[in-house]
Amino acid sequence: MDLSSKVTSELSLDEQQASESSTASLAESQSILGGTNGDVRQSLLPPMGFGKHKPKMLLMGLKRSGKSSISNVVFHKMAPHETLFLEATTAIQKQNVMKFMDFQIWDLPGQIDYLSSSLDSNSVFSDVGGIVWVIDAQDNYLEPISRFTSAVVALTELYPSIRYSVFIHKTDSITEDYREDTIRDVMQKISDELFDEGLENPPVSYFPTSIYDHTIFEAFSKVIQGLVPQLPTYETLLDTVAASCRFQKVYIFEVTSKVYIASDTKPSDLSSYELCSDFINAIMDMYGLYSWDRPKTSSISPMDDERHQDVGAQTVEAMVCSARGNTVYLRELNAFLVFIGVSKEPNFQKEKAMVDYNIQMFQNTLLRVLDRG
Amino acid sequence: METSKKVKQQKKKVLLMGKSGAGKSSMRSIIFSNHVAKDVRRLGATIDVDKKRVKFLGNLLLDIWDCGGQDAFTESYLTSQKSYVFGDVGVLIYVFDVESSDFTDGARGHSDRDLQTYGSIIAALDEYSPNARIFTLVHKMDLVANEYRNEVIRSKTAAITARSGRFARRIGTYATSIWDETLYRAWGSIVNSLIPNLDIVEEGLKDLQRVTEAEEVVLFEQNTFLTVTRVSSEIGDENPRGDRYERLSNIIKTFKNSLSGYTESNSSHQFDSFTIKTGIFNLIINRLTYNTYVLVVFPPGEAELQCARLNILSAKDEFARIESVAEGADDDFRNLRGK
Numbered sequence: 001m002d003l004s005s006k007v008t009s010e011l012s013l014d015e016q017q018a019s020e021s022s023t024a025s026l027a028e029s030q031s032i033l034g035g036t037n038g039d040v041r042q043s044l045l046p047p048m049g050f051g052k053h054k055p056k057m058l059l060m061g062l063k064r065s066g067k068s069s070i071s072n073v074v075f076h077k078m079a080p081h082e083t084l085f086l087e088a089t090t091a092i093q094k095q096n097v098m099k100f101m102d103f104q105i106w107d108l109p110g111q112i113d114y115l116s117s118s119l120d121s122n123s124v125f126s127d128v129g130g131i132v133w134v135i136d137a138q139d140n141y142l143e144p145i146s147r148f149t150s151a152v153v154a155l156t157e158l159y160p161s162i163r164y165s166v167f168i169h170k171t172d173s174i175t176e177d178y179r180e181d182t183i184r185d186v187m188q189k190i191s192d193e194l195f196d197e198g199l200e201n202p203p204v205s206y207f208p209t210s211i212y213d214h215t216i217f218e219a220f221s222k223v224i225q226g227l228v229p230q231l232p233t234y235e236t237l238l239d240t241v242a243a244s245c246r247f248q249k250v251y252i253f254e255v256t257s258k259v260y261i262a263s264d265t266k267p268s269d270l271s272s273y274e275l276c277s278d279f280i281n282a283i284m285d286m287y288g289l290y291s292w293d294r295p296k297t298s299s300i301s302p303m304d305d306e307r308h309q310d311v312g313a314q315t316v317e318a319m320v321c322s323a324r325g326n327t328v329y330l331r332e333l334n335a336f337l338v339f340i341g342v343s344k345e346p347n348f349q350k351e352k353a354m355v356d357y358n359i360q361m362f363q364n365t366l367l368r369v370l371d372r373g
Numbered sequence: 374m375e376t377s378k379k380v381k382q383q384k385k386k387v388l389l390m391g392k393s394g395a396g397k398s399s400m401r402s403i404i405f406s407n408h409v410a411k412d413v414r415r416l417g418a419t420i421d422v423d424k425k426r427v428k429f430l431g432n433l434l435l436d437i438w439d440c441g442g443q444d445a446f447t448e449s450y451l452t453s454q455k456s457y458v459f460g461d462v463g464v465l466i467y468v469f470d471v472e473s474s475d476f477t478d479g480a481r482g483h484s485d486r487d488l489q490t491y492g493s494i495i496a497a498l499d500e501y502s503p504n505a506r507i508f509t510l511v512h513k514m515d516l517v518a519n520e521y522r523n524e525v526i527r528s529k530t531a532a533i534t535a536r537s538g539r540f541a542r543r544i545g546t547y548a549t550s551i552w553d554e555t556l557y558r559a560w561g562s563i564v565n566s567l568i569p570n571l572d573i574v575e576e577g578l579k580d581l582q583r584v585t586e587a588e589e590v591v592l593f594e595q596n597t598f599l600t601v602t603r604v605s606s607e608i609g610d611e612n613p614r615g616d617r618y619e620r621l622s623n624i625i626k627t628f629k630n631s632l633s634g635y636t637e638s639n640s641s642h643q644f645d646s647f648t649i650k651t652g653i654f655n656l657i658i659n660r661l662t663y664n665t666y667v668l669v670v671f672p673p674g675e676a677e678l679q680c681a682r683l684n685i686l687s688a689k690d691e692f693a694r695i696e697s698v699a700e701g702a703d704d705d706f707r708n709l710r711g712k
Contacts, residue, residue: 282647286649290656294608314650314673314674317648
């Protein structure tokens with residue numbers, strides 16, 4: 001935390017100081033489910049051990065490319081159509097969105113020269129794991145591309161470990177016939193320009209995105225997974241669970257943003273991601289409706305009271321059984337992570353006790369891994 | 374269902390009217406055809422009257438007349454087709470577009486065409502179906518900034534009431550938007566006012582609430598997920614979220630649509646059960662009868678959860694009987710319960 005506060009104070013040298021404190025506290029006050037319940041319910045499980053190593057990510061791009069919209073939709077649950085009313089971002093925004101990572105939005109309408117001497121670029125970029133660069137695909141994208149490539153060229157020399165993700169954004173507004181062409185064109189132009197600069201295998205990946213569907217969440221998931229150092233361990237663990245409980249697909253989700261930080265290694269498909277994400281939404285919304293502070297009932301006997309406490313410590317668990325034999329199973333792992341599995345096993349309910357036990361084992365192991373990280 | 378032959382079905386004619394582009398077909402398709410809000414922009418203009426028959430709770434048939442709102446059509450409803458359109462109406466739902474420039478009280482030189490049209494429609498309804506119920510929806514409220522909403526709805530309600538003639542006293546006005554749960558609140562109360570034998574169903578729900586020691590039991594219609602009725606315990610009544618029923622409709626409907634996208638089937642019964650277990654409460658949504666789902670919220674604990682599950686299972690038969698008997702003659706049923 002020390003380090004990050006130092007960074008902001010330096011950043012705000014030539015920028016208004018506003019915004020960062022307010023956004024940071026906003027993110028802090030959000031609790032696991034719904035965010036509106038304050039401290040009605042606090043998870044008893046230890047927080048995730050990312051403390052020592054906070055992945056840091058920058059969201060960059062030219063003005064009006066959609067950076068603030070993206071961060072509001074993904075991290076603040078804003079409805080996509082409401083982003084029309086967002087005003088231009090004037091200062092660098094630093095957000096502590098996922099409690100385990102630093103996240104900054106950088107506006108580049110030319111007013112910030114990110115390599116100028118007035119900015120202590122070393123403290124900003126030295127611990128950055130990834131940069132997300134947003135390119136508005138429905139606009140003229142030649143200028144954004146050249147700014148991106150020059151940034152990559154300048155930064156790669158000093159900070160070779162940074163990985164770049166290009167969000168080819170607002171793809172929803174391009175008709176289907178041209179979408180593929182545009183995406184390919186952007187990718188081609190970028191790699192050509194980088195090649196000309198002598199970068200043959202730049203650490204750049206591309207994601208077509210739109211805030212009106214799940215692609216933006218999927219893209220963020222992939223970006224963040226690239227920053228999680230223990231990813232292979234998680235994936236192995238998840239593979240084991242999927243095999244032993246016969247899950248079709250399993251994920252670890254971050255609940256407030258609905259970004260998944262790991263999944264099993266089977267090829268991912270967007271449809272089960274969508275289902276899981278909507279499932280979390282439904283649960284969070286219902287939790288918000290029924291998690292109010294109930295008056296204590298006086299009729300509880302001492303023995304009951306003991307049991308009552310036991311019950312109160314219970315983790316959130318949810319399950320939906322579809323008419324076609326699909327089951328989605330969710331279990332809270334810690335204050336902001338949940339496990340979700342999609343099963344096509346018709347007898348899932350009968351084997352649920354076994355699944356519960358397996359997941360409990362998985363959870364114990366995972367928390368041990370987190371502690372070491 | 375053997376009983377289906379002696380079912381006494383109730384038919385209600387529902388007129389959906391309002392200016393062209395006000396959002397009539399959009400809301401109808403969201404409530405009854407499982408469209409999602411962002412897809413309705415693809416809907417074209419309704420030409421003339423689009424009639425749709427919707428089965429609600431098995432024995433209640435809603436004949437929804439979605440009346441295209443272009444001037445030429447409205448003209449003909451009020452002249453040549455007058456008795457055909459306005460005869461035998463159960464409910465009139467009139468949709469106002471809150472953004473419309475033609476909606477003012479006639480002051481400041483603006484046109485008040487919306488209200489004039491409304492006035493003539495009310496007059497026609499008064500002539501042919503004096504017992505109809507009227508609901509007016511001030512629609513597209515999402516386009517009004519939050520801080521002005523109360524003021525806007527107050528002034529519009531007053532203007533509408535002033536033009537409602539003899540109906541003025543029993544008119545329901547709702548502010549709605551397809552982007553949030555207000556749509557479900559409005560349609561929930563519309564449909565609720567049409568359901569027969571509601572008291573019998575409520576008795577059954579109370580029984581279920583007692584045995585499961587639930588703080589709340591809510592009955593939903595299976596396709597629309599509109600709230601049919603609900604029962605709360607004393608504790609449940611204290612829940613500060615007063616808007617929870619329409620929010621639940623919205624939440625479950627959204628999730629149901631997502632599930633149907635995943636399974637790629639359009640069958641109306643997308644899920645059998647939905648369970649949430651937390652340290653504060655347990656929640657089960659389960660299929661109850663062919664036409665309904667029930668939501669039960671009760672105290673936490675694994676034992677409680679399993680008991681409630683069994684209780685809901687055994688309530689299924691009871692409710693199936695209630696439904697089938699209620700579809701027949703209710704007198705028989707009252708006798709039956711008396712025994």
